[in-house]
Amino acid sequence: MAQDLATPPGTFDEILAWLNSDRDVAGQIYVQLRHDLAKIFTWNRCSDPEGLTDEVFDRVSRKVHQLRQTFSGDPRLFFYGVARNLIKEESKKIRAQVSLEQIDLAAANESAQNDNHPGMMRSDCLELCLQKISSDKRELVLDYYAKEKQAKIDHRAEIARRFGMSVEVLRVRIYRIRSKLERCIESCLDVKADRE
Amino acid sequence: MKEEIVTDASLRQFLLGKVDDEERVRIESLVITNVVTKERVCAAEENLLEDYFEDALSGLDREKFRAQYAYTAQQQRRLEITRDIRNWAIDVEKKKGKSSGTQTSSWSSVFGSFRLKPMVVMPIAASVIAIVIVGLWLNRKIELRNRRLAIEKEIVRLNVSTSNPEGIFSLTLRPVTLRSAETQTELVMRSDIQIVELRLFWHLSDSYSIYQAVLKRTGDTQSFIIHNLHAEMDGKAIPLRLPPEILTIGTYQVELTGMMSDGQSGRTEEFQFSVTH
Numbered sequence: 001m002a003q004d005l006a007t008p009p010g011t012f013d014e015i016l017a018w019l020n021s022d023r024d025v026a027g028q029i030y031v032q033l034r035h036d037l038a039k040i041f042t043w044n045r046c047s048d049p050e051g052l053t054d055e056v057f058d059r060v061s062r063k064v065h066q067l068r069q070t071f072s073g074d075p076r077l078f079f080y081g082v083a084r085n086l087i088k089e090e091s092k093k094i095r096a097q098v099s100l101e102q103i104d105l106a107a108a109n110e111s112a113q114n115d116n117h118p119g120m121m122r123s124d125c126l127e128l129c130l131q132k133i134s135s136d137k138r139e140l141v142l143d144y145y146a147k148e149k150q151a152k153i154d155h156r157a158e159i160a161r162r163f164g165m166s167v168e169v170l171r172v173r174i175y176r177i178r179s180k181l182e183r184c185i186e187s188c189l190d191v192k193a194d195r196e
Numbered sequence: 197m198k199e200e201i202v203t204d205a206s207l208r209q210f211l212l213g214k215v216d217d218e219e220r221v222r223i224e225s226l227v228i229t230n231v232v233t234k235e236r237v238c239a240a241e242e243n244l245l246e247d248y249f250e251d252a253l254s255g256l257d258r259e260k261f262r263a264q265y266a267y268t269a270q271q272q273r274r275l276e277i278t279r280d281i282r283n284w285a286i287d288v289e290k291k292k293g294k295s296s297g298t299q300t301s302s303w304s305s306v307f308g309s310f311r312l313k314p315m316v317v318m319p320i321a322a323s324v325i326a327i328v329i330v331g332l333w334l335n336r337k338i339e340l341r342n343r344r345l346a347i348e349k350e351i352v353r354l355n356v357s358t359s360n361p362e363g364i365f366s367l368t369l370r371p372v373t374l375r376s377a378e379t380q381t382e383l384v385m386r387s388d389i390q391i392v393e394l395r396l397f398w399h400l401s402d403s404y405s406i407y408q409a410v411l412k413r414t415g416d417t418q419s420f421i422i423h424n425l426h427a428e429m430d431g432k433a434i435p436l437r438l439p440p441e442i443l444t445i446g447t448y449q450v451e452l453t454g455m456m457s458d459g460q461s462g463r464t465e466e467f468q469f470s471v472t473h
Contacts, residue, residue, distance in 0.1 A: 122277065145286060148250060186277065
């Protein structure tokens with residue numbers, strides 16, 4: 001597992017030890033926590049979720065030694081508390097820079113219309129990434145999204161029945177496969193963009 | 197703090213940014229600490245995305261959605277990728293539907309070219325004969341497969357229904373472990389039996405909301421897997437309904453497994469019965 005560059009050396013181990021006494025389990029919690037915090041920043045419309053997640057870990061790392069002695073409860077909630085403070089700071093900044101934000105938003109919309117990643121490039125990456133997942137997963141995604149609107153409800157219930165799982169479990173499984181595909185396509189697009 | 201229950205409706209409100217701060221903090225804290233809530237939020241997000249792509253959101257919700265999910269160029273790109281994956285699946289499905297028509301025109305053009313080049317007709321005809329033989333063999337396989345699919349669909353239909361139609365014949369089976377000294381339960385098939393209902397006695401202390409059964413005739417290689425079975429009201433028996441045409445003379449084994457909410461298998465019980473005429 002790679003240590004985050006934003007985390008001062010020496011404190012990373014202490015963060016892991018605080019998250020869980022088993023280092024392997026702690027590593028998994030760490031990765032998951034980073035992902036969850038980034039998601040929370042996104043839900044709160046923060047402009048740089050990854051950067052803000054780094055900032056959370058940065059702030060916690062400065063206090064972790066003391067926190068391990070004094071904080072009682074689930075440490076993940078402390079990280080979340082720090083994230084909440086950052087969200088408040090962000091929204092204050094946004095309010096103070098309304099005019100600038102409007103310009104950025106307009107620019108972002110324009111950029112979407114121009115499309116930095118034309119359909120052909122995305123479709124190439126999609127094909128490439130579809131080959132990287134197992135045929136079972138590919139077939140499952142294909143089947144899951146094959147029907148639209150009302151027809152999809154019965155269709156998905158039928159798929160779930162076939163696999164002996166609930167529709168909810170099926171939905172989560174599809175979400176995981178699709179997230180993996182999306183990450184693959186995003187990195188493929190980045191690589192292609194770098195080459196150009 | 198409100199009790200730790202999150203409904204699908206409140207998750208959708210949360211994702212559209214339509215909840216107050218207290219509710220937002222409550223849901224976000226659960227996302228951080230509770231894996232089930234996190235997966236439910238992700239699933240709700242999934243549904244919201246699909247409603248957006250299918251244009252099923254109200255005008256206001258569509259605006260809210262774009263404010264939440266298309267706020268930055270990166271998010272817009274993510275949305276486009278998600279739409280691409282979905283459209284790919286829909287396109288493949290549509291192409292499947294059109295493929296038979298396309299094949300007919302290809303064959304016409306192949307036969308058309310035979311008339312123009314007779315020298316190549318003989319070897320190609322030999323190949324066509326070979327293909328026809330393989331085709332007939334494949335056709336037989338497909339027929340068997342279709343028959344099996346039809347039976348599987350019929351089993352699903354019978355087990356979804358909770359009504360008690362005429363011609364149903366019930367047979368209570370006790371697990372093999374409980375009836376060591378008893379003789380094997382026998383089912384005598386009659387022409388008036390339209391549905392066979394096996395009532396599988398569940399004596400274990402662990403109960404499950406869903407069960408899965410595997411039915412196999414001794415000596416056969418194939419088996420039937422029946423999903424989503426539910427216990428009767430008292431939880432003591434799990435009814436399994438079967439079409440009589442799949443039961444021929446012989447001994448049958450049923451493995452009944454409790455399924456946990458995460459899709460993992462729980463405990464299993466084994467039952468046996470024989471069919472005679």
